Amino acid sequence: MSQDLEPRIVVFACNWCSYAALDLAGVSRMKYPPNFLVIKVMCSGRVDPQFILEAFRRGADGVLVAGCHPGDCHYIEGNIKALRRMTLLRRVLEGFGIEKERFRLEWISASEAEKFVRVANEMYQEIKSLGPLKLQETV
Amino acid sequence: MNEEPRIGVYICHCGVNIAGSVNIKEVVEYVKNLPHVVEVRDYIFMCSAPGQEIIKEGVKKYNLNRIVVAACSPTMHEHTFRNVLIEAGLNPYLLEIANIREHCSWVHSESREAATWKAYTLIRVAVAKASLLEPLKDITFKVNKNVLIVGGGVAGLSAARELALKGFKVYLIERRPVLGGNTARLGRIAHTELKGKDVVGELLKQVVDNPNINIYVNTEIIDVSGSVGNFKIRVVRQPRHVNEKCNLCGECVRVCPVEVSNEYEFGLTKRKAIYLPYLGAYPPLYVIDHENCTRCLECVKVCPRNAVNLAEKPEEIELNVGAVILAAGHEPYEPLIGEFGYGVSSRVLTLFQLERMLDEESPTKGELKINGIQPKSIVFIMCVGSLNITPNAYPYCSRMCCSSTIKNALVIKERYPETNIYILHKDIRTYSRGDEQLYLRAGERLIRFARYREAPNVLVNPDGSIDVRFFEETIQEEVSISADLVVLSVGMKPPKDIDRIRTIVKVGCGPEGFLREAHLKLRPVEAATDGVYLAGTVTGPKNIVEAIDSGSAAASKALTLLVKEEAIVEPLVAVVDDERCSACSICVGICPYNAIRIKTYEDRRIAEVDPAVCKGCGACVASCPTGVMQQFGFKDAQLKSQVLAALYK
Amino acid sequence: MEKPKIALYWCASCGGCEEAVVDLADKILDVVNLVDIVFWPVAMDYKIQDVENLPDGSITASFINGGVRLTEHEHVVKLLRRKSKLVIAYGACSAWGGVPGLANLYSREEILRYVYHEAPTVENPDKTRPQLKTKVEEEITLELPDLLPRLLPLDLVVDVDYYVPGCPPTPDVTWKAIETLLSGNLPPRGSVLGASDKSLCYDCPLNETKPDKVLIKDVKRPHEVLADPSKCLLTQGLTCLGPVTRGGCGALCIKAAMPCTGCFGPLDEVIDYGGKAISYFASIVDYADEEEIKKVLGKILDPMGVFYRYSLPASRLRGKIILAER
Structure with a gap:
């Protein structure tokens, strides 16, 4: 069986922009590290900070939330709701001591496959150099 | 659905597109051991007729109740495979797609090992979600046959013409006192002997006498409720102060003491506060610009036909329509x-x-x-x-x-x-x-x-x-x-009040302020909001031909909705657990479509989602402080299971 | 018939939960009539040996308040678990860590250094620290319990059967919980006793004063504003956690024009109390511009303290990830 890949990075991608950008990266045969695992939501506004905390809890080394650019949201302003939540979540993650490089909110339109690839490469490099996220368990 | 999940996983080679980079054999072996997986099959083209047969046979033979297809992006064939489920006697929403082509084989082709790891990891995520999928029913509702068109320029007129000719009732509203929009102010149109207002005139001939078309000038939209098939629209009509008795004699203009810049001549000349916007304008009546009128009553005194009435008040009108065409221009x-x-x-x-x-x-x-x-x-x-x-x-x-x-x-x-x-x-x-x-x-x-x-x-x-x-x-x-x-x-x-209009009608806009189509290439005259169509320069610069074209196209798209007795939407909407909703109201303010209201039943208050209005973004679900608001197809438990499966080591 | 045996114990707690039991007032006599109290260090003179001498499973229910912070706590709660049919996490600290759980934002070393050396009221030039073992005479060595690396909610140390929420649980909640336990009609294991299955908003007298859309333009701390006690505090920009907090407290703070700080904890569906709290709270900040959003949310000076006041050790991430202690 193939080796488990590290680090592991969870991507929440909105159906209309960012998921489509990842599709476009595929169609264009771009290359990016395989460590990014995509979970599709209809809108970045569906992403609950709880999922991101859960992901870190379960061993994610990084989390990327990707949505449409402001003004371009398929649901008018779901991405703005994501922006509000993630702005506060960022401070909470800092409180937990999670390095800021491990969590990103990015606006990636359906045509911005290159932007996704750039973000993925950056995140991969940064997280690789931070090493795995180790949480303290019980006593 | 309480029955134990029995999942069939169907892995597509997509010729060499997937199989060229992914070790399918290894993936099959891995997937066999995932929880609830009963059957795993791979095939060269799962979307082909024989591929679809394999799925149908599997459902029958193993009594499967969930299907995972590992293939290309769901945007390609989700629809195809949902139909396969229907043919196999399963609810179409019991399908989950693992995107192992666009998100895997095509981007990780340098390392067979990495691509294989990612393929089975993505399938593991899909299987986890599949085991929590529920059967869902499409949402259907009756369609009102009337249409509202916002904007009386060439695009709006063109759309009105098409719809009225097909026998549908049209409400055409225009914020200015005349129809014709920007085109009416243009000079000679290239390659023709026509002037802008002649083009408008030709369109008007086919519009103004059609009994199916109700024209409201000086009128703006102020509120929209309801949704595709059943919009309730409120508009407000500003008084014209001049009624149909006007015979365009011009006496009033002579006596009017107020002079302001003439916007129909792009400020080259002045006009009076009572004026005819341009020669040949429709409706052919003078109008009082009440912002600049001083109420001196000179025009009232001089009018030989008593056509001037300064006491008119703004009037609010309610319209019920099935579709809205935004042709608000530029x-x-x-x-x-x-x-x-x-x-x-x-x-x-x-x-x-x-x-x-x-x-x-x-x-x-x-x-x-x-x-x-x-x-x-x-x-x-x-x-x-x-x-x-x-x-x-x-x-x-x-x-x-x-x-x-x-x-x-x-x-x-x-x-x-x-x-x-x-x-x-x-x-x-x-x-x-x-x-x-x-x-x-x-x-x-x-x-x-x-x-x-x-x-x-x-x-x-x-x-x-x-x-x-x-x-x-x-x-x-x-x-x-x-x-x-x-x-x-x-x-x-973009026109200056476009933000106001788009906020009311719930349509997104691009960074420049023009309205956004549902898809730039594939759905150029539809808004992302169901039942709302876009025509003319409201989506970006166009010449006259293109604007008229897009008006007809928007009308034609609206017709595909209006000819149906019932419309269908995907059921991936928000839903409240009535029993435990605390009526905190947070969701009400979060919903961009006003789909949620707090309703009172006897002593009990709860949030209620109108599934016909909900578009399924899920913003309310993420905001619900108690977790009792959920979204079909994207429930907390389903997404959490995907997170866990993605991180399983 | 023999009366049910009850034990009460406190871990890292302020003592408020003990007060809450006493606050049952007249009803405490009913309780005493109905049960035998076999262990209650705060109020009665029992020794740990008394518990050790009981047969396993002979205590009907142990009510444990406070989070597990010392080796002593760990030892006693494990003992009580063994001796009890039911273990009840009583109060916010025991259930999720409570206010003392915020110490999980610091390492054990940081805490000791601050408390014994750096705190402004400390005078300790020799930099002495408590020792685990101290020889006082030739034959006598005193032992102190050790500080665990982190504070743990009770259920991360032993299995917990039921939870009674609150900081402290109100007499009403406490009595309802006792009634449920005595009724013999026990809810599913892991349930919260004595409180509501809906959020505080549902019981809140100000809930119906909310406008259609609950959106805020500004965030205020309680001392920065004279809150209108007749209007929903959240809509006045206060970080009221009523929407995300289990009801059952009787909206005591709200009635005193103070926003809910969340001591009744989350409802069942919530994965992470603080995560859910920031999700709804940030969502209603009515700006679209990133800088405006940052500015307004920046007025919450201590997001960890506001949103994880009672639940940090029970949160998905438990506390600050401290590199030095790995």
Whole structure:
């Protein structure tokens, strides 16, 4: 069986922009590290900070939330709701001591496959150099 | 659904597209051991007829109740495979797609090992979600057959014409007191003998007498509730203060003491507070501009037919429609005072002002005279307000200005052959049929074209003369031209109240403010909001032909909805657990579509989602503080299971 | 018939939960009539040996308040678990860590250094620290319990059967919980006793004063504003956690024009109390511009303290990830 890949990075991608950008990266045969695992939501506004905390809890080394650019949201302003939540979540993650490089909110339109690839490469490099996220368990 | 999940996983090779990078055998072996997985099959093309058969057989043979297809992106074949589930007797929403082509084999082809790992990891995530999928029912509702069209320019008129001819009732609202939009103010249209208002007139002939069309001018939309098939619209009609008894005698204009800039002549002349916007306007009645009217009552006294009534009040009207077409148009870019000398020198005009001046119905009767003198040297500057040439310009090309500029230059050359004409451009885009010939003819008539790199400098000298300076790209030299007239070919920008309208109707916009289509290429006249269609320049610059085209296209798209008795939407909507909702109201303010209301039942208050209005974004679900709001297909438990499966080690 | 045996114990707690039991007032006599109290260090003179001498499973229910912070706590709660049929996490600290759980934002070393050396009221030039073992005489060595690296909610140390929320649980909640336990009709294991299955908003007298859309333009701390006691505090920009907090407290703070700080904890569906709290709270900040959003949310000076006041050790991430202690 193939080796488990590290680090592991969870991507929440909105159906209309960012998921489509990842599709476009595929169609264009771009290359990016395989460590990014995509979970599709209809809108970045569906992403609950709880999922991101859960992901870190379960061993994610990084989390990327990707949505449409402001003004371009398929649901008018779901991405703005994501922006509000993630702005506060960022401070909470800092409180937990999670390095800021491990969590990103990015606006990636359906045509911005290159932007996704750039973000993925950056995140991969940064997280690789931070090493795995180790949480303290019980006593 | 309490039955134990029995999942079939169908892995597509997609020829060599997937199998070329992914070790399918290893994936199959891995997937066999995932929880609830009963059958795993792979095939060269799962979307082909034999591939679909494999799935159907599997369902029958193993009594499967969930299907995972590991193949291309769901945007490609989710629909196909949902139909396979229906044919196999399963609910179509019991399908989950693992995207192992676009998200895996195509991007990780350098490492077979990595691609294989990712393929089975993505399938593991899909299996985890599949085991929590529930059967869902499409949402159906009755469709109201009436249509609201916002905007009475050529796009709106074109859409109204199509719908009325098919026998559908249309409410056409226009915020100005006349129909015809920007086109009505244009001069001669290239390649025709028609003027802008003639084009409008032709359309009006087919519209105004059609009993299916109800026209409301001076009217704006103020509220929308409901959703596709059943919109409740509130509009407010401002008083015209002049009724149908008006016979256009003009007595009122003579006595009116108020003079304001005439927007229909682009400010070249003045008009009175009571006025007829332009000759041939529809409706053919005078109108009082109540913002500027001083209520002196002179017009009331002088009107021979008692047609003037200053006591009229704004009127609110409720309309029930199944579809809305937004054709709210655009505005010409208005240069800032001082931008290229505009507003500083009377020798600087916009292209629209020039075109009005060249019109034989203009105040100068079509004569081109600036301060009484016929200009000998004219410089056109193109792309004003477009292509980012100045800091406050828009980034896009406005499409119609190149041809329009060249057309007007040729008109001048025809009438005044001795005039020296220079057209300074960033680029020439004469893309419409026949426009390239116009460009060539302009060259033959010795109209000179020069290409600037940076926006030209318009220097207004103390004596009033003007020098236009710029760096010419072709000859690579600084050039200075002395001009008697500078014409700014201004582009288009979104109308100023578009934000208000789009917020009411719930349509997104791009960074420039034009409304966004559901898909730029595939769904150009539909908004992302179901039942809302977009026509004309409201989505971006268009020429007249394109605007009329898109009006017809929007009408045709609306018809595909209106001809149905019932409409269907995907059931991936939000849903409240009534038992435990705390009625905290957070969701109500979060919903961008006003789909959630707090309802009271006896003593109990709960949030209620109208599934016909909900678009399924899930923003309320993430915001629900108690977790009792969920979204079908994207429940917390389903997404959490995906997170866990993605991170399983 | 023999009366049910009850034990009460406190871990890292302020003592408020003990007060809450006493606050049952007249009803405490009913309780005493109905049960035998076999262990209650705060109020009665029992020794740990008394518990050790009981047969396993002979205590009907142990009510444990406070989070597990010392080796002593760990030892006693494990003992009580063994001796009890039911273990009840009583109060916010025991259930999720409570206010003392915020110490999980610091390492053990940081805490000791601050408390014994750096705190402004400390005078300790020799930099002495408590020792686990101290020889006082030739034959006598005193032992102190050790500080665990982190504070743990009770259920991360032993299995917990039921939870009674609150900081402290109100007499009403406490009595309802006792009634449920005595009724013999026990809810599913892991349930919260004595409180509501809906959020505080549902019980809140100000809930119906909310406008249609609950959106805020500004965030205020309680001392920065004279709150209108007749209007929903959240809509006045206060970080009221009523929407995300289990009801049952009787909206005591709200009635005193103070926003809910969340001591009744989350409802069942919530994965992470603080995560859910920031999700709804940030969502209603009515700006679209990133800088405006940052500015307004920046007025919450201590997001960890506001949103994880009672639940940090029970949160998905438990506390600050401290590199030095790995």
